[in-house]
Amino acid sequence: MHSIAPDGAIYPVPRIEEINADFVGIAQRARGWRVVVVQGLGFVGAAVAAVIAAARDAAGAPLYFVIGVDLPTPAAYWKIAKLNAGCAPIASPDAEFDRLVSEAVGQTQNLCATASEEAYALADFIMVDVHLDVVDRAVESAAEIQVNLAGLESAIRAVGRGMRADALVLVETTVPFGTCQRVIFPTLSEERAARGISAPVLLAHAYERVMPGPRYLASIRRFWRTFSGIDEASARRAREFLASFIDTSNFPLRELDDPVASEMAKILENSYRAANIAFIHEWTLLAERAGVNLWEVVDSIRVRKGTHDNMRYPGFGVGGYCLTKDSLLAQWSATHLFKMDHVLEVTMNALQINYRMPLHSFDLLSELCGGALEGRRILICGVSYLPDVADTRNSPTGIFVDALAAAGAHWSAHDPCLRFWPEQPDAVLVEDLAGALRETEAVVFAVPHAAYRALSPDHYPKPLLVVDANNVLDDTKAASLHGRGHRLLGVGKGHWKKRGYHS
């Protein structure tokens, strides 16, 4: 059995007996340390493990021995192997991530990873950063939302089977509100009771605001953090622990009433962002038909700091792990954990609008192509969901290319940050942008990567159909391209159409 990392590296997955045998060495090394176990070495957990391993006391000595735990499966084991080799398991433009992992594994030697559940027995603190997702993001109604809690429950059972009675379990995973009190607490209690532990469970929730990009680790360490405990003792332990690795002098911790409140806060926070994006989309369509440059209009409104400066620009779509699903967790919780008939109509509607948003760029492309996409050669520029970040999770480009394929178009994709598209493993990402522009009939700029913004009109080898979904082209370039025979449409760029750039 092998586990293949995104960079192509192949690692054999050991048998559990080998893993447990190897763990003896880890347990020896951990002796005398305060031990933190991070459960789940994904996008959040891997970075959190690095940050906690880098925490220092006043004298400059490491505070914790950190053990990252993930599963001995083909999908997950490579993360363990990478980390034990001193490499950050997630590729990031934040060089600090690689540096901290390398230092903690190689020099201070207070960071390692394992698939052994024996790790939990060593922990003073157990951070839960496991994966929790909805089954399908493209749902039309509250009744269709499915959340599979089996993975989380299984992870929590493993913790409960192994943990010390007095360890703090700190949940960072974004969960339906109510999960800590109604799912995790009873699961832990049950497992502990089976071991004869009657001491109260110490359980807290503290959600992450970690973001990919150059401030990946800073978004954990130097940013606002909200938490809550299931009781006062849990809250106190969580506060002390969080303060030991977060810059709380500049970002004081915010404590909420109980985990329902902090679980809801996380989901509300992301739902707000998603709703603001959906709001601007219908004005995008309006502006395009009224001949208005909505980019400039939004710019003029964003001068109002504190009330309007977060107004979203028009765009191609919404991607990422959180904004595309967190609202569904809220609705699922209302329906299933709290048995309410309440429907978050605005919030749910926003998610559906955002999901379909890339199809508007598809419509613009279709308009430029005279309605006939079958057999046309289309180049998509931008596969990640953020500019200059190699993160393809729930990228709206996926929805766009699926529509292209259904229409019978021949599409290819380019992204300066990517060689491989995990969600579309059969897609070939072209590397030679200039060559691809020569081959194609139409180009769609989905993501405002710097490489695309740097293209001058001279870089286009021949007149093309151009859809600019993310303000990659300023008006000067657009006028120049149109003058050279290109035909252009842009998301939110009604003034281009008014000026006849599409014909």
Added chain:
Amino acid sequence: MHSIAPDGAIYPVPRIEEINADFVGIAQRARGWRVVVVQGLGFVGAAVAAVIAAARDAAGAPLYFVIGVDLPTPAAYWKIAKLNAGCAPIASPDAEFDRLVSEAVGQTQNLCATASEEAYALADFIMVDVHLDVVDRAVESAAEIQVNLAGLESAIRAVGRGMRADALVLVETTVPFGTCQRVIFPTLSEERAARGISAPVLLAHAYERVMPGPRYLASIRRFWRTFSGIDEASARRAREFLASFIDTSNFPLRELDDPVASEMAKILENSYRAANIAFIHEWTLLAERAGVNLWEVVDSIRVRKGTHDNMRYPGFGVGGYCLTKDSLLAQWSATHLFKMDHVLEVTMNALQINYRMPLHSFDLLSELCGGALEGRRILICGVSYLPDVADTRNSPTGIFVDALAAAGAHWSAHDPCLRFWPEQPDAVLVEDLAGALRETEAVVFAVPHAAYRALSPDHYPKPLLVVDANNVLDDTKAASLHGRGHRLLGVGKGHWKKRGYHS
């Protein structure tokens, strides 16, 4: 024929012959000045007139002679009379307003008002600040929206009949996007053509962000301003004029492509605010049922400056002239001026949610009353739509008391800022709050006026049913009131219900 001001002062309305005869004196005084005519002396126009009259050149001399124009009707004439008497026609906590009007009328004598249309002939600049409203705000669909442009058209015809060929017409009224180009421009052109004027119309749009309250005048003079011209000459004139009375060194002007863009910007800006309020309302209902204190949750999220710090708190409802109607202007424009089939679903839905929002407080009150409101004595605290401001335009308290009346409750209302409720002229506003609390069975705090926030539990003469719709009571006071036998529910205060404060 008489005109009665909100403060009860009665002014006879002169005949138009007398008005025009009096105007001879104004025309004489205006000689040698650059003249600004402000058409419409309502909430915006009256303040704009005062600000422009206070504009000074580098040597400290007034820049303009300002003539405010309104109609010789019972509804409007009192504004002219007040202004000519040196009094601000709109009551405001901003003392600067009274002072500037008094100085400009009494000392520098460069501000006056008239109902004579002859004023337009003197003007270098004509600012249009007339009233434009939808017929009904409580609409369910795009097809139901009605905008009556007759008043605006009539005002513009008066301008066109009198204006000099080279005067700039600057529209500040919030209008459906497209109105300057498709309604005002042809109307002006027609009237000018009838007078043999063939010179191009100079027409610009520059929307106000004026707000009631202590920064009333500052919100005109020291705030961001967006404008656009119907052509380059108009834009240039508008830029120079606006810069002569706005602090453009701290708040540089933003010029947009054309009036469609700036008209849309104004409406979008307010629609955004309205949508954000509607968004939080459905989370308010969720939080109440899940036992969560949403006020605290929103507080914890607003620490994220620039992305989340404008998240709205829960509340009683939305009032005012703009947020309750501007979105309807957008939809009307799309349907009627641009003949689109596009429906602003998110935006329109938000307006409907906001319109119904006070009925949630009604439901909470009903719950405390055991579902039976008939014959119950209810005191509403707060009639204006903003704390500590005497502005009742489209106050959500109006919707609330209509529901109370329909349910057969006996309601009375109190507001520390008001003696009179123009939209409910038959309502008696009680002045003795302590006495009113003795008389009532239930109190609803609709507006967080300082006077209500200052009430201590000792001020309540007997146990009451209390609905706190706007965080008037903190948790300490709520606990104390509940301990003394009051029963409480609060908008967004799920934790009160969890703690049993309602029983």
